[in-house]
Amino acid sequence: MDTPAFREFLKALLAEGALAALVIYAICVRQRLQARMWPLFIALVLIGAGAVASYYEFGWVRYGRFMNPHDFYHYYTGTKYAPELGYHNQYAASLLADLEGKKIYNTKQPIRNLATHGYTPVKDVLANKDAIKGRFTPERWEEFKKDIAYFQGLVPKAKWQDMLRDKGYNGTPVWSLFAGMLTNLVPTSSEAGMQFLVALDPLILLGMFLLIWRAFGPWCALFALAFFGTNFALAFVHIKGALMRMDWVACLVASMCLLHLKHYRSAGVVLAYAAAARIFPGIFAFGLGALLCWEFLATRKLNRDYVRFFAAFAVTGVLLTLAAYVYYGLPLWKEFFAKIGVHNDDISTTRVGFKYIFLWPYEGVAGKSNAFTEHQGLWRAIMAVALGLSFAAARRMKPWQAIGLGFVPAFFLTAPTFYYYVMLIVPLLIFLPRLELTRNAIGSGLFFAVTIISYALRRGGMELNFDLCFILSCLYLVLGLYIVGVHLLPRRESVAAAEGQHALVAPALSQVVPAPALATAEPSPTSEATPEVSKAPVPTAMPTPPKSRIEMRHILGVAYVCFLLGLLLFYRADDATRVPAPEAKPTRSESMEKEPAEESDSVEAAVPEPSGPAAAVSPAPVASAAPAAHAPDTVSIALVGDIMLSRNVAKDLATRNLDFTYPFKEAAPLLQAADIAFGNLECPISGKGEALQKKYVFNAPPEAVEGLQFAGFDLLSLANNHTLDYGAIALDDTLLILGNSAIPPLGIVTGNTPQQPVVIERKGLRIGFLGYADPESPYAYPPEFMKFEKRPARAEKEAVARDIAALKPNADVIIVSYHWGTEYQNAPSPQQVELGQYTIDQGADVVAGHHPHVQQDAAWYKDGLIIYSMGNFVFDQWSRPATLQSRLYTVNVNKDGAVDASYRPMELVPKDWQPRATGPQNVPVPKAAP
Numbered sequence: 001m002d003t004p005a006f007r008e009f010l011k012a013l014l015a016e017g018a019l020a021a022l023v024i025y026a027i028c029v030r031q032r033l034q035a036r037m038w039p040l041f042i043a044l045v046l047i048g049a050g051a052v053a054s055y056y057e058f059g060w061v062r063y064g065r066f067m068n069p070h071d072f073y074h075y076y077t078g079t080k081y082a083p084e085l086g087y088h089n090q091y092a093a094s095l096l097a098d099l100e101g102k103k104i105y106n107t108k109q110p111i112r113n114l115a116t117h118g119y120t121p122v123k124d125v126l127a128n129k130d131a132i133k134g135r136f137t138p139e140r141w142e143e144f145k146k147d148i149a150y151f152q153g154l155v156p157k158a159k160w161q162d163m164l165r166d167k168g169y170n171g172t173p174v175w176s177l178f179a180g181m182l183t184n185l186v187p188t189s190s191e192a193g194m195q196f197l198v199a200l201d202p203l204i205l206l207g208m209f210l211l212i213w214r215a216f217g218p219w220c221a222l223f224a225l226a227f228f229g230t231n232f233a234l235a236f237v238h239i240k241g242a243l244m245r246m247d248w249v250a251c252l253v254a255s256m257c258l259l260h261l262k263h264y265r266s267a268g269v270v271l272a273y274a275a276a277a278r279i280f281p282g283i284f285a286f287g288l289g290a291l292l293c294w295e296f297l298a299t300r301k302l303n304r305d306y307v308r309f310f311a312a313f314a315v316t317g318v319l320l321t322l323a324a325y326v327y328y329g330l331p332l333w334k335e336f337f338a339k340i341g342v343h344n345d346d347i348s349t350t351r352v353g354f355k356y357i358f359l360w361p362y363e364g365v366a367g368k369s370n371a372f373t374e375h376q377g378l379w380r381a382i383m384a385v386a387l388g389l390s391f392a393a394a395r396r397m398k399p400w401q402a403i404g405l406g407f408v409p410a411f412f413l414t415a416p417t418f419y420y421y422v423m424l425i426v427p428l429l430i431f432l433p434r435l436e437l438t439r440n441a442i443g444s445g446l447f448f449a450v451t452i453i454s455y456a457l458r459r460g461g462m463e464l465n466f467d468l469c470f471i472l473s474c475l476y477l478v479l480g481l482y483i484v485g486v487h488l489l490p491r492r493e494s495v496a497a498a499e500g501q502h503a504l505v506a507p508a509l510s511q512v513v514p515a516p517a518l519a520t521a522e523p524s525p526t527s528e529a530t531p532e533v534s535k536a537p538v539p540t541a542m543p544t545p546p547k548s549r550i551e552m553r554h555i556l557g558v559a560y561v562c563f564l565l566g567l568l569l570f571y572r573a574d575d576a577t578r579v580p581a582p583e584a585k586p587t588r589s590e591s592m593e594k595e596p597a598e599e600s601d602s603v604e605a606a607v608p609e610p611s612g613p614a615a616a617v618s619p620a621p622v623a624s625a626a627p628a629a630h631a632p633d634t635v636s637i638a639l640v641g642d643i644m645l646s647r648n649v650a651k652d653l654a655t656r657n658l659d660f661t662y663p664f665k666e667a668a669p670l671l672q673a674a675d676i677a678f679g680n681l682e683c684p685i686s687g688k689g690e691a692l693q694k695k696y697v698f699n700a701p702p703e704a705v706e707g708l709q710f711a712g713f714d715l716l717s718l719a720n721n722h723t724l725d726y727g728a729i730a731l732d733d734t735l736l737i738l739g740n741s742a743i744p745p746l747g748i749v750t751g752n753t754p755q756q757p758v759v760i761e762r763k764g765l766r767i768g769f770l771g772y773a774d775p776e777s778p779y780a781y782p783p784e785f786m787k788f789e790k791r792p793a794r795a796e797k798e799a800v801a802r803d804i805a806a807l808k809p810n811a812d813v814i815i816v817s818y819h820w821g822t823e824y825q826n827a828p829s830p831q832q833v834e835l836g837q838y839t840i841d842q843g844a845d846v847v848a849g850h851h852p853h854v855q856q857d858a859a860w861y862k863d864g865l866i867i868y869s870m871g872n873f874v875f876d877q878w879s880r881p882a883t884l885q886s887r888l889y890t891v892n893v894n895k896d897g898a899v900d901a902s903y904r905p906m907e908l909v910p911k912d913w914q915p916r917a918t919g920p921q922n923v924p925v926p927k928a929a930p
Contacts, residue, residue: 005459007054007058007060008235008455008459010054011054011229011455012230012451012452012455012456012459014047014054015227015230015448015455017050017226018044018227018230021040021047021226022223023441023445024040025040025044025223026441041222044219045222047226048229051228051229051230052225053229055205055228055229056240057237062237063154063155065241066198066240067154068237068240069151069154069159070155070159070163071238072151072197072198072242074163074166074168075171075179075243075244075245076151076183077090077144077147078090079169079176079180079182079243080183081140083135083328084144085135086331087114087332087335088113088114088335088339089114090169091111091112091164091165092111093132093144094148094164095122096126096129096132097141097144098160101149101152102149104157105160105164107122108122108687109161110122111125111165112164112167112168115338115339116342117167117346119165146189147188150188151163151188167343172277172336173324173327174321176328177323177328178244179243179244182200197243198243200243201242201245201246204246204250207250208249208253208254209221209228211253212253212257212429214257215256215260216257216260216429216433219435220432223432223444224428227428228422231422231424232418232450233420233421233424235458236419239419247273248274248278249274249422249425249426251271252423252426254267254270255403256401256403256404257400258270259400259403260399260400260433262305264305264306264399265312268314269312271284271313272314272315275313275317276317276320280410280413282317283410283414284403284407285310286409287390287401287404287405287406288306288309288399288402290395290405291306294395305399306399347368348417349469350417351415351416351418351469352415352417352472353412353473353476354412354477355372355415356473357473357474382412383412383413386409386412387412389408390405390408396488397430397487400429401430405427405430405484406426407424407426407480408427408480408483408484410423411477412480418464418469421476424447427447427479428447431447446478450478454472457471465695466695633763633764633765633895634763634893635675635762635767635892636674636675636890636891637674637893638670638673638678639678639679639867639870639889639890640678640870640886640887640888640889641869641871641872641886642680642682642720642851642870642872642873642875643681643682643683643708643716644682644683644722644875645685645707645874646683646699649663649875649876652911660704660705660708661707661711662912663874663912663913663914664710664711664874665914666914667711667888667915667917668712670904672711674890675763677713678713678714678715678817680819680850680873681717681720681734682698682720682722682875683698683722684725684730685701685702685705686699686700686730686731686733686734687700687702687733688733689727690726690727696722697722697725698722698725699730705737708738709742709743714744715744715758716743716744716745716746717745717747718745719747719748719771719792720747720773720850721773721780721782721819723785723791724791724792728788731788732790746758746769746771746817747771747772747817748792748793749790750789750790754802754806755770755771755772755803757769757803757810757811759807759811765812765893765894765895766810767815768811768813768814769815770793770800770816771792771816771817772793772817772818773792773793773818774819776795776831777819777822777829779823780820780851795819795820795835800816813846813898814843814845814846815847815848816839816844817848818848819849820832820835821851821868823851824853824883825856826852826854826855828856828868832868837861837866840861840866841862844864845863846893847867848867849866849869850869850870851869852871853871853872853877853882854869854871854882854885855869855871855882855885855887858889858901860927863896864897865901865925867889867901870886871883871886872884872886873886873888873906873915874915876913884907884908884910886908887903887906888906888915889925890902890922900924900925902925903922903925904921904923
């Protein structure tokens, strides 16, 4: 259960089971088979239990406890010390407390400036030390230091660095007032008290589902539980084990339930609290406001029930706001709105909403920000249309359904972080109570289908980034359009005629399982009245539809079966590519709690099997063999793929107090056994510079070179898409550091001048190396790099031919390195095949490729060898099993060129990030039969 991918697979299966139960339930109710639904009810109870286990990640915990220290630190200190910290000083004060206590933070790294979302050097924080501490009394400062030490003790050192570079605490002053009462009563020294705070969210959710049961019955509550526990928004640990992160969504659900039970004032009160606690939930009152307007236009009278709701909503909101104002004062409110304004203006990779569909065509963070500013007119027009359609749809809704309609304007007007879409349970409740109606069955099924599709995308290897969040935004747009669409369409005069008369006279759910109270669906005040169940004639025999008729249940059933089979087959096929795990696989560190985004901006599915020219020319060998003995003048060259010593590689080493030699300990003897060792260094080694505005940027510290020296590399290619991630300063540092360590860098040019090759002589044989990045391969050569005078060489045929021709007089053997190909595809593209063969035709003896992060088999072409992709060698990617499979190629050359080639299969171990040999012998790369 300690594998995120496996836990997500279980959640997808639970969602599949719930969707199947939903389809079966809808069919049974339509066919009046409630008395036979006990097995289905038991199955749904089991699925609900699985959903509860899913919420608790099936027993997997970090650091031995369910608490999420990262989130808890922000919300505990943000509320307990709200008067002292405000919304801008949380990280600055935490840094000062750290420097007076455990001294964990690396003072060379800046902290986040919560007023601007930029970064502030530690020296600037120290210069403002007296002002920050001056907001505390001496007693409160000592208590604050103890609380900071408590949270530091829960996480690794590297994680503490991350916590002071996040986006801070964002709860409203109203929420701070309520939560602050608890956090000031419960000190961190009380383990029982802290566990109670962690248990608040589960208790709130328990009350929410009991209220759903009370309002809509047991079936609805169980389906809602199944959806909530498997909802993709809860697939990650961000808001689990946190402090009162679920109160606002529970209040939204409670408002719907209370409206259904005719408690209008109470519904207004709880919705007002949700709005005061998180601001945007106030949008969910939109639907009921629209319904109030429609009824006034039709009758020229205000519906008293709706007036009671909005009166309670307004009074509660004002009282809560005044209470927070009296307690904290106006400055805290000003800081809150200033911080939320900055937060809202950010372009984030993990936010979901129509805004991110609108901005999708524009490249980069800067491009998206500029586009949003430039197209405000179009944006306002779209918002007006969305709100107008939502307003029109409210006319055909019941009051409690109108609350769920608020999801649509919320989706269009806001773009919260993905985990706020736990709110999907609110619009789901529009459809769950009457599943015998076809439109409701389809609507509910769509919510489960969206969840299943989201997990399938993750299973296909998509990271939580712009790409996945764009697709999630599109999926949620479909849900919103369906909600509006089905309520805009005119209803037929007789629901019984439209849905089948038996739908209205089906036996009550209490015949299957008793409920505390099963409220029948009340007639809508703005739509045609539903006949009383007791007055509806019960037919003695239902007419049998023609056999040739295809009903909606058939379509849903076939679609569900096909999707289930596809998901299972995909999972089994993906598992077949896994490398056997080592006997003692280490546990994951906190840095792996949220998997890092991988390199690709592309949306790729599972890695296909090798095919195309590489597979045709060089089929996979069926047996292993040791390298053959060679003449004394033969030179052996070790070639490996992508080496990245930043991000989680650096973090995990720091967490375990290991140096950069550690990742290479297993592979170093194999590299050192060769006469020459080559690799692709896919990060600058500097620790300085300013990050470019591109999706993924890396920057390893200067001491990373010690690992490369230890491994025995004789040269490294810098011709790749990360060399200039931190600009010219970091590249210059890298060139200097590698030069001082006697590891010559390869593949950097100045302007349009020819590339300077690296020539290494061994045993009287001169081996010449050239390195290029391919601008025609997706993401292999960022266009941002072209603004730098010193940059990676571009793999243009004219330049390649020119450089090889210039190198020939000075080298006996020529090896060309290419950063090329399509990421996560283990078959070369036609462009790779063409360029590789062209390079051999120009006089190269070996082509060594990298960039796809997975293996692409080597192929002999004429007398030359083309290794299309050597995959990862040291890299922190694990969500795709293929990215953990590595190879260390050994190519033997003499004055006539490449003699033979083989590779040692390796496995990259997460957390250690060590490539380790999976077999004692090399696998030969056979030449094609003549």
